[in-house]
Amino acid sequence: MARQAREDTRGALQQSAGWRLWLSGGWLGLIAMAALMAPWIAPQDPLAQDLFLGRLPPVWLAGSEPGHWLGTDSLGRDVLSRILHGARIALIVALVAGTLTCVIGAVLGLLAGFLRGWVDVAISRLIDIWMAFPPVLFSILLIAVLGPGLFSIILAIVVIDWTRFARVVRAEAMAQGAMDYVASAQVAGRGRLSTMATEILPNVLPTIVVLLTLEMGIAVIVEAILSFVNLSISTDDPTWGGMIAEGRTSVHQAWWVLVFPLITLFLTVLAFSQLGEGLKDRYDPVLR
Amino acid sequence: MAELFRIEDLHLSLPDLYRKPLLGPPPRIEILNGLSFTVAKGEIVGIVGGSGSGKSTLGRAMVRLLQPTSGRVLFDGTDITHLSEAGLRPLRRRFQMIFQDPMSSLNPRHRVGQIIAAPLRLHGVAGAKTRVAEALDHVGLSATMAERYPHELSGGQRQRVGIARAIALRPEFILADEIVSGLDVSSQAQVLTLLERLVADLGLTLAFISHDLSVIRRLCGRVLVLRHGAIVEEADTDRLFAAPQAAYTRELLAAIPLPDPDQPWS
Amino acid sequence: MSFLQVNGLSARLRGAGVPLLRGVSLEVASGEVRGLVGESGAGKSMIGKAILGILPKAVEVTAGEILLDGMDLLVLPPRARRARIGATCALIPQDPLTALNPSRRIAPQIIDRLVDILGWDRGRALARAEELLGEVHIPDPVRVLRAYPHELSGGMRQRILIASAFAAEPKLIVADEPTTALDVTVQKQVLKLIAEMQARHGTALLFVTHDLGVVSKVCDRLSVLYAGLVVEDADVRSFFAAPRHAYSRALLAATPKHTDPAASLVPVPDAVIAAVQDEVAAVDRRARHG
Numbered sequence: 155m156a157r158q159a160r161e162d163t164r165g166a167l168q169q170s171a172g173w174r175l176w177l178s179g180g181w182l183g184l185i186a187m188a189a190l191m192a193p194w195i196a197p198q199d200p201l202a203q204d205l206f207l208g209r210l211p212p213v214w215l216a217g218s219e220p221g222h223w224l225g226t227d228s229l230g231r232d233v234l235s236r237i238l239h240g241a242r243i244a245l246i247v248a249l250v251a252g253t254l255t256c257v258i259g260a261v262l263g264l265l266a267g268f269l270r271g272w273v274d275v276a277i278s279r280l281i282d283i284w285m286a287f288p289p290v291l292f293s294i295l296l297i298a299v300l301g302p303g304l305f306s307i308i309l310a311i312v313v314i315d316w317t318r319f320a321r322v323v324r325a326e327a328m329a330q331g332a333m334d335y336v337a338s339a340q341v342a343g344r345g346r347l348s349t350m351a352t353e354i355l356p357n358v359l360p361t362i363v364v365l366l367t368l369e370m371g372i373a374v375i376v377e378a379i380l381s382f383v384n385l386s387i388s389t390d391d392p393t394w395g396g397m398i399a400e401g402r403t404s405v406h407q408a409w410w411v412l413v414f415p416l417i418t419l420f421l422t423v424l425a426f427s428q429l430g431e432g433l434k435d436r437y438d439p440v441l442r
Numbered sequence: 443m444a445e446l447f448r449i450e451d452l453h454l455s456l457p458d459l460y461r462k463p464l465l466g467p468p469p470r471i472e473i474l475n476g477l478s479f480t481v482a483k484g485e486i487v488g489i490v491g492g493s494g495s496g497k498s499t500l501g502r503a504m505v506r507l508l509q510p511t512s513g514r515v516l517f518d519g520t521d522i523t524h525l526s527e528a529g530l531r532p533l534r535r536r537f538q539m540i541f542q543d544p545m546s547s548l549n550p551r552h553r554v555g556q557i558i559a560a561p562l563r564l565h566g567v568a569g570a571k572t573r574v575a576e577a578l579d580h581v582g583l584s585a586t587m588a589e590r591y592p593h594e595l596s597g598g599q600r601q602r603v604g605i606a607r608a609i610a611l612r613p614e615f616i617l618a619d620e621i622v623s624g625l626d627v628s629s630q631a632q633v634l635t636l637l638e639r640l641v642a643d644l645g646l647t648l649a650f651i652s653h654d655l656s657v658i659r660r661l662c663g664r665v666l667v668l669r670h671g672a673i674v675e676e677a678d679t680d681r682l683f684a685a686p687q688a689a690y691t692r693e694l695l696a697a698i699p700l701p702d703p704d705q706p707w708s
Numbered sequence: 709m710s711f712l713q714v715n716g717l718s719a720r721l722r723g724a725g726v727p728l729l730r731g732v733s734l735e736v737a738s739g740e741v742r743g744l745v746g747e748s749g750a751g752k753s754m755i756g757k758a759i760l761g762i763l764p765k766a767v768e769v770t771a772g773e774i775l776l777d778g779m780d781l782l783v784l785p786p787r788a789r790r791a792r793i794g795a796t797c798a799l800i801p802q803d804p805l806t807a808l809n810p811s812r813r814i815a816p817q818i819i820d821r822l823v824d825i826l827g828w829d830r831g832r833a834l835a836r837a838e839e840l841l842g843e844v845h846i847p848d849p850v851r852v853l854r855a856y857p858h859e860l861s862g863g864m865r866q867r868i869l870i871a872s873a874f875a876a877e878p879k880l881i882v883a884d885e886p887t888t889a890l891d892v893t894v895q896k897q898v899l900k901l902i903a904e905m906q907a908r909h910g911t912a913l914l915f916v917t918h919d920l921g922v923v924s925k926v927c928d929r930l931s932v933l934y935a936g937l938v939v940e941d942a943d944v945r946s947f948f949a950a951p952r953h954a955y956s957r958a959l960l961a962a963t964p965k966h967t968d969p970a971a972s973l974v975p976v977p978d979a980v981i982a983a984v985q986d987e988v989a990a991v992d993r994r995a996r997h998g
Contacts, residue, residue: 334547337507338607342561343534345527352560356551439591440550492891597748626747626918627962628976635975653891656964660973683966697892699899699921701963703948707896707925 174432178425189241198232200239200392209408225410236392247377251311252370259319267327268350281317289314297385330357360438367430371423394419447481452513473499475671486648488662496671497651501617535565538608542620544600548592555588558607577606598629615647667691710735711912717772729936736912743923744916746933752916756882794825798873800883804865808857815853818872840871863894880912920963932956935988955984
């Protein structure tokens with residue numbers, strides 16, 4: 155009976171997980187396509203300025219020009235083309251920064267939570283000290299020292315956010331470490347690190363996946379924020395954050411310059427977080 | 443009979459972090475207070491006591507999940523009291539453990555087959571697949587169970603998997619820690635019957651930890667009664683139930699609610 | 709008439725239609741203790757939850773009535789039902805460790821109900837709480853009322869939960885496996901205490917347990933459940949002398965008895981399980997075809 159109950163909730167879970175996976179995966183697929191093929195599919199050169207074509211509205215409004223589907227900004231640059239090219243930086247930052255943050259944070263968290271003892275004391279103190287720095291100031295400082303650029307942004311995200319992973323994974327590993335199946339592996343004669351890999355990691359993995367996809371979304375936002383305050387990549391390369399910053403100044407005359415990159419950013423961040431939840435519901439054997 | 447385990451004046455204390463002073467080390471709580479006993483080859487010895495009596499700690503010290511503070515634990519003549527994990531490894535396949543809560547002792551993200559095979563692979567035993575099927579058969583589960591996850595099984599089935607994992611290595615000694623206390627009476631009876639049969643068929647030596655004297659009576663030849671980390675009574679089962687010597691044993695026996703409205707119970 | 713009367717109560721999992729309770733009928737008179745016995749998944753806790761109106765959202769009642777003092781709870785609107793249950797019923801929960809809020813002192817956890825639901829003034833409620841802790845043999849009630857749960861032992865906390873259940877003079881108490889987490893020696897004290905309080909207050913008590921030994925000590929009557937079906941309803945003396953249903957007999961034979969090891973811990977035979985499952989299937993067929 156209880157089994158039946160589980161199967162029913164499982165069914166419902168899987169159905170909603172299916173939708174989540176399809177929608178979020180689909181959107182991220184589109185963004186990935188855009189990033190890979192931007193030079194070929196973008197209707198215009200994203201950097202080409204033409205002051206005569208400034209602030210053109212999207213095609214379905216009066217006064218638009220064919221070829222500029224989502225209109226142009228105040229310098230006459232094509233909004234759609236800039237969004238498509240902007241996807242490149244957004245995705246690179248999401249994947250590289252997200253993965254690095256995850257690997258560093260998760261490994262430190264696992265070691266601290268499972269090995270305990272002096273390893274835990276050292277890592278926990280490090281996390282405490284780290285988290286006492288104000289993060290925005292810290293990243294601005296870092297970029298000021300390193301100079302703006304893709305590498306600095308990724309480094310800033312990793313340096314600030316690894317603690318998020320380390321703390322959650324440490325707590326989770328501690329909880330799992332107290333379970334009898336860990337004792338059982340020890341009775342069987344398994345070594346500490348091997349136990350961590352075979353017994354603890356699979357049980358912490360669902361949490362890590364969810365955190366990872368969340369972190370990718372966060373990385374996209376952080377990149378946008380830094381672009382917004384002009385600390386990101388060189389101002390020439392189109393980025394979503396840069397576009398939003400520029401669109402803000404002319405929002406009363408040309409709202410589309412602000413709104414379209416904003417929607418893209420919003421959907422992408424949402425898709426990342428939903429992808430994580432969907433993957434967890436779908437592939438976690440305990441929920442399945 | 444030859445002895446398999448010899449425990450000599452075993453002490454174990456843990457730091458009491460709840461009473462840790464602001465500065466300085468926390469005080470230590472004595473959990474085991476100088477226990478001595480032996481376990482002979484082929485016998486089933488019961489270890490009984492209330493919560494906080496130290497019975498589970500004693501079990502975990504015997505299979506060296508915990509390190510004693512002082513005293514000695516000898517397994518088949520070898521002193522294992524302070525052996526390192528590496529030193530213990532070759533001995534590990536000779537003594538195994540079955541845990542109280544099968545839900546927490548079976549990794550929820552491994553399949554039953556993997557769970558039973560893990561100790562075999564670790565010790566480089568050849569033919570793990572057939573050994574897994576054999577172990578499942580021994581505990582009365584079908585071979586198809588190997589593909590299931592623990593949460594897909596009933597409580598009784600899970601505990602059988604725990605037993606299968608313990609016997610897969612063909613150990614000489616098994617420690618069973620409260621293995622039927624979480625089960626329904628019907629599964630309880632089945633698991634005990636199974637355990638009795640396995641002990642006879644495989645020639646096992648068993649230490650059976652329980653808070654329930656009724657279960658001990660059914661299974662064990664000899665009983666140790668523990669209280670506050672010390673042995674208050676040690677006797678053959680029949681004698682213990684016929685004429686309990688220690689006041690604590692009598693109290694434990696009198697507190698058991700028998701399924702009989704006429705039992706005097708005050 | 710009995711204070712609690714459950715007639716033909718059926719419940720199922722919402723959506724799936726899997727029956728959880730199959731036409732359960734039972735009654736508990738004031739001053740009487742009824743044991744509700746079965747293995748895990750038999751639905752014994754579910755009945756207590758249905759009576760107290762705390763069924764999980766996924767479970768829906770499909771038929772039957774729950775009469776408290778002759779009034780059917782299931783036809784009342786939710787607010788009125790909650791008010792009625794709050795004024796006449798109480799629960800002794802299973803786990804004394806999680807049933808008390810760790811961040812509040814004991815006193816407010818006992819008197820909140822009296823003040824908020826019954827409208828007593830705080831002074832009167834506090835005096836009542838002191839008196840109750842005395843009744844459950846807690847030596848220094850004033851100090852205990854000011855303590856936090858973690859400062860008290862498990863047995864002490866279970867006493868407090870018992871006192872708290874009797875605080876508002878309920879007509880019916882549901883005890884949901886109240887001693888499962890305790891040692892035999894503590895269990896004995898707690899069971900004696902529950903029986904003593906129940907007798908003194910003349911309360912109707914529904915005692916949910918899986919342990920027939922416990923039933924024989926505290927109950928007057930019992931219902932044996934299998935898969936949400938009451939297979940036997942008997943008074944305790946005649947039940948333990950000679951259970952009528954084959955499943956009851958098997959359950960009794962599986963129960964540990966250290967005085968008679970040969971006749972205890974006998975596994976339930978497969979044939980008995982098959983027969984009772986047939987019985988359940990027959991009940992389901994009748995329910996489907998009206």
